[in-house]
Amino acid sequence: MSESTLEALGGGAAPPAQFGHDALVVCDNLVRIFQSGSVEVQALQGLDLLVDEGEMVAVVGASGSGKSTLLAVLSGMDAPTAGKVRVGRWDLMAMHASDRVAYRRTMVGFVWQQTSRNLLPYLTSRQNVALPMTGTPRRQRAARAGDLLDLVGVGHLADRQPHEMSGGEQQRVAIATALANEPQLLLADEPTGELDTTTAQEVFDALRTANREAGTTVVVVTHDQAVSGQVERTVAIRDGRTSSEVLRRHTGGDATHEEYAVMDRAGRVQVPKEYRDALALTRRVRLALEGDHVSVRPDGSAR
Ligand code: ADP
Ligand code: MG
Numbered sequence: 001m002s003e004s005t006l007e008a009l010g011g012g013a014a015p016p017a018q019f020g021h022d023a024l025v026v027c028d029n030l031v032r033i034f035q036s037g038s039v040e041v042q043a044l045q046g047l048d049l050l051v052d053e054g055e056m057v058a059v060v061g062a063s064g065s066g067k068s069t070l071l072a073v074l075s076g077m078d079a080p081t082a083g084k085v086r087v088g089r090w091d092l093m094a095m096h097a098s099d100r101v102a103y104r105r106t107m108v109g110f111v112w113q114q115t116s117r118n119l120l121p122y123l124t125s126r127q128n129v130a131l132p133m134t135g136t137p138r139r140q141r142a143a144r145a146g147d148l149l150d151l152v153g154v155g156h157l158a159d160r161q162p163h164e165m166s167g168g169e170q171q172r173v174a175i176a177t178a179l180a181n182e183p184q185l186l187l188a189d190e191p192t193g194e195l196d197t198t199t200a201q202e203v204f205d206a207l208r209t210a211n212r213e214a215g216t217t218v219v220v221v222t223h224d225q226a227v228s229g230q231v232e233r234t235v236a237i238r239d240g241r242t243s244s245e246v247l248r249r250h251t252g253g254d255a256t257h258e259e260y261a262v263m264d265r266a267g268r269v270q271v272p273k274e275y276r277d278a279l280a281l282t283r284r285v286r287l288a289l290e291g292d293h294v295s296v297r298p299d300g301s302a303r
Contacts, residue, residue, distance in 0.1 A: 019265065020086075024184065024217050025051035025074065029265070030083035032069050032240075043069040044080065045240035048264050053184070056211040056218040058230075061237035067221040070237070071189045074219065075110050076103045088184055105134065109178030109216075111171065111188040118174035119162045125149055125173045126158040132180045148176040151213060152206040168199030172206045179210055186210055188220040204230065229257075243270045271296065 020026035032044040043066045051057050061067050072078035073085055076092060085092040090103050112118055119128045129145035136144055149155045152172045154165075162170050171191050178186055188207060192200035204220075208230070211218045220231075234246040245260045263269045271281060284299040 020050040022052075023050040024053040024055075024088060025049065025219070026084065026086045027070070027073075028084040030070075030073065030085055031081045032066075032073065032078070033081045043240055044073075044083075046083070046264065047237070047241050048262070049235065049242055051217060051219060053217055054211075054215060055233065056208060056220070056231050058234045059219060059221045059237060060223070060234055063223075065237045066240040067237055068189055069240075071110075071187050071219070071221055074185070075108050075187050076100050105132070106181060107183055107185060109181070109183040109186045111174045111178050111186070111191045113190040113193040115162070115167050115170040115174070115194060119170060119177065121162050124159050124161055125154065125165075125176070128162075128173060129176045129180055132177065135181055145176070145180070148179055149173065151179075152176050152209060153202070166199065167195050168202050171195070171203045175203070175206045175210060179214060179216065182214075182216075184217060186216045186218045188218070190221050190223060193223065200224070235262075238270065241270070244272070 019028050027047055027049040030044050030047040030049075031042070034041040034043055045066075047066065047070065049070075059067055059070065069078065073080050073092065074087060076090075076095070079095075080093065083093070087103075088107060090099070090107060092103075095103065119125075120131070123131065126142055126145045126149065129148050130141040133141045133144065146155060146158055149158050152175050154169055154172045154176070157165055157169055157173065162173075165173070174191070175186075175188075178188075186207070191207070192203050195203060207218055207220055210216045229248070232248050235242050236244045236246075241264070242262045245262055247258050247260065249256050249258065261269050261271075275281065279298050281296065281298050286295075286297040286299065288295045288297075
């Protein structure tokens with residue numbers, strides 16, 4: 001019996017829809033294990049993530065939680081050990097080497113933390129942005145590069161080489177370069193990690209401009225928890241899984257933040273450490289269905 005048949009039986013009368021069928025990015029139970037010698041590191045441990053077309057999502061999490069591994073998988077540079085991952089029409093799990101090249105050239109743009117990794121040092125900004133433009137006629141490339149530099153606020157630096165610009169300016173040129181082939185998805189791994197707060201803000205604004213004006217879907221990894229105030233959705237990764245999400249909603253003129261726990265498809269939810277500590281929730285807890293909610297109580301508590 002196929003999986004979709006099983007889902008149809010389990011799901012009652014509802015038509016069988018695949019997990020995240022209408023999302024741009026679908027990570028379903030993603031696992032990535034690194035083997036170094038006899039040591040096995042599980043960088044991703046069953047990560048679920050959906051990103052809709054047009055969204056800008058921030059990914060936060062402690063060092064070593066699997067953020068870069070996730071972005072490497074989404075960029076097509078690394079292949080997961082198990083699970084499903086799809087971006088648009090591309091199934092990244094089943095992709096051949098030639099597809100991988102096409103995917104990276106047409107579907108995704110990437111910005112790294114290290115400014116020096118994003119741009120070629122002996123080219124000007126305009127030349128850097130024009131370089132990956134395979135889909136644009138040669139005569140139009142310089143003009144289009146200029147437009148992209150304008151979009152992210154560094155049009156006046158078109159003729160400078162990277163060493164003649166600040167770190168923040170280089171990162172904005174890097175964003176323009178990543179947008180050169182009009183990717184549907186822009187990935188940035190701690191693009192502001194080497195920058196001071198003010199400059200980081202300018203780079204973050206450039207990402208938001210790419211999202212709003214160019215309509216590019218953006219997934220940005222950041223160590224800065226404060227960014228959740230600036231994006232609609234922040235996803236927290238803990239131990240290789242998505243553990244919680246903060247959604248920013250506008251009600252009237254005020255933005256409110258609501259924090260959600262993430263439940264995976266098997267029904268697993270991570271209870272935050274503060275909650276576990278406060279009620280001494282340990283290995284066994286009492287779960288009860290309470291009409292409109294589910295309660296979790298310590299083992300041994302009165303019913
Ligand atoms: P983050 O970006 O959140 O700091 P990473 O995704 O870089 O985390 O790493 C997650 C875990 O996987 C870490 O324990 C890291 O040491 C391990 N890891 C990442 N890449 C490799 C690799 N190529 N070989 C072995 N272990 C790796
Ligand atoms: Mg990292």
